[in-house]
Amino acid sequence: MSDNDRSEEDVGPVANESLPQEYHSDQEQAGQSGAPVTTSQIKAPSRTIRDLFNPPRNLAAIRQLLFEVADKIELHTHEFNLYWPYVDNVWVRQHRAGSDKSGRYKTDYYACRLQRPTYTPKAVDKVRPEGTPTRKKQIREGGKCHMKLKVVRYEGGYQGVTIAQLGDKTEHLHDLDTMDRIKRTTVLMDIARSEVMNGYMPASVYTVMSEDEEKLVAAGGRHLKREDVRNASQAWRQQHKEPLRVHEGYRYDHGNGIVRQNGTISLAQAVTASHVVDSALVYFSDLPPNTLTFPLENRAFLEPYLPRKDATINDDGLPHVTLTYATSMDSSLSLAPGIQTHLSGPHSKAMTHFLRSRHDAILVGVRTALADDPALNCRLEGAGGYGGLGWEGQPRPVVIDPAGRWLLTPQTRVIRTVSEGKGKAPWIIMAPGFAIDPNRVEMLKYYGGKHLGLTDYDNKWRLRWEAILKALAAEGVRSVMIEGGGMIINELLSPQQSHLVSSVIVTVAPTYLGRGGVTVSPAPSQDGFGRPQPVLRFKDVRWQSFGEDAVMCARIPGGEGPARSQTFGPPAVSRPVSFFNSTIEAQNSLQRRIPMPEPPGP
Secondary structure (H helix, E strand, O other): OOOOOOOHHHOOOOOOOOOOHHHHHHHHHHHHOOOOOOHHHOOOOOOOHHHHHOOOOOHHHHHHHHHHOOOOEEEEHHHHHHHHHHHOOOEEEEEEEEEOOOOOEEEEEEEEHHHOOOEOOOOOOOOOOOOOOOOOOOOEOOOOOOOEEEEEEEEOOOEEEEEEEEOOOOOOOOOHHHHHHHOOOHHHHHHHHHHHHOOEOHHHHHHHHOOOHHHHHHOOOOOOOHHHHHHHHHHHHHHOOOOOEOOOOEEEEOOOEEEEOOOOOOHHHHHHHHHOOOHHHHHHHHOOOOOEOOOHHHHHHHHHHOOOOOOOOOOOOOOEEEEEEEEOOOOEEEOOOOOOOOOOOHHHHHHHHHHHHOOOEEEEEHHHHHHHOOOOOOOEOOOEOOOEOOOOOOOEEEEEOOOOOOOOOOOOHHHHHHHOOOOOOOEEEEOOOOOOOHHHHHHHHHOOOEEEEOOOEOOOOOEOHHHHHHHHHHOOOOEEEEEEOHHHHHHHOOOOOHHHOOEEEEEEOOOOOOOOOEEOOOOOEEOOOOOEEOOOOOEEEEEEEEOOEEEEEEEOOOOOOHHHOOOOOOOOOOOOEOHHHOOHHHHHHHHOOOOOOOOOOO
């Protein structure tokens, strides 16, 4: 900055500067009453210089994520409030559609800022109040990008925000740097204004903000200028005539502007050092104590048997299915029915949570839910609630409960997990027609879950597995991890159902549980002459040790798709139906059922 650049602009109000957008409406309101902008009309900044030098975690990557919105993004409300102001130079709210009948869902619609039509300043600007500067409006080319977003806020048993694309324009016609060049974010302007309101010259504030270039760029400030600092603070400087100063440890150097004095550290270094000695320690201290880690070198062994990250529903409408469980040396899952039994060691337990992070849903039967009261979430480091963003890596719990025996309460572990922001609410698959307290249905909705009613049964009046999987696929589930219990595992390993399974991952613990437990042993099979034969032999088998446990990965012959699907009874089209909106067909089907005291479920 030259000597001519350092003028009274840096030590007091400026007569002919343009106001920032956020103050324009306040200035007009003051002008209508013939009075200048008052201090009470100036919005107090919500951020300080510390927010620039100690930014939110992974700021640059998350800004890019919120710019592209390539896939649906789910964030906790506090995460949305933290990161969204860093991209408000990109997205402009068009209108608010309001909330649904429950009042829990509130929808906003956003569009790219460059969707606005090109603005051409008028030849003669309207008369402005005395003492109010004329706003310097520039021509900004518009109509260049038509990308839109739908942002839904949910406030119930948990608080979250879902961001998704709207319309057929799936990507911007420009990059994020273009928007950073056109307009500054609210965060940067807030920081600049707060420093000036603390009594510092705009030139000094600009120098300090520019010292840590990496953090400034991450916050969207690659194109920040001294004029931006002046614009952000102009309304306040109009009301305060006292001289401004440079930051401590800095001085004005003729021909070079504001520079740091010899022998002093930068303010960026001082703020960062005062905030934390080792940022890695802060990261780990923020993680819940039960967070698990799974080494990268162990993941390669599992990768061929897991769904691809871009997995899709196959041609038969079925998702990828991974059957996984832990067993003892005598093929037992538990010591006795209804008794929770821990078999996996710490290494294989971490592996299980890694598997959960790679699937859209995790499925268990009602007996497992009743016996274990499981959280059905992922506790792997990097998953949502465990150092990750939103619900990233958290599977959707699915419980098969045809007769509605699982009594959920706010104290149920899976519901507590939802309240803590560490997992998703369950979907419960039921047989429509069974009585259930409406309050239970409403409570599940309150926490973000729901009931799915199915009407497809086999010849034993049990819900058909193909119908269950197709119903999940219809809800957008592309991959499901089935963990048990024993009845479900034995059914899916039978010749009638095994074709539905894409891969099998079994943990074998070095222990015997003894007789009387729940075992993995499918029903016997016979050939055409009535002679016993093996039920199943895996293929593509691989073994690896995880601590004291042995893990087997395998595939099932013919399990690549539903081509060998065996149907019991008349064919039917699978569809999920609302529990309280069962179709006439469902009711008629239930009336034709063989009377039973309680229909068995998987």
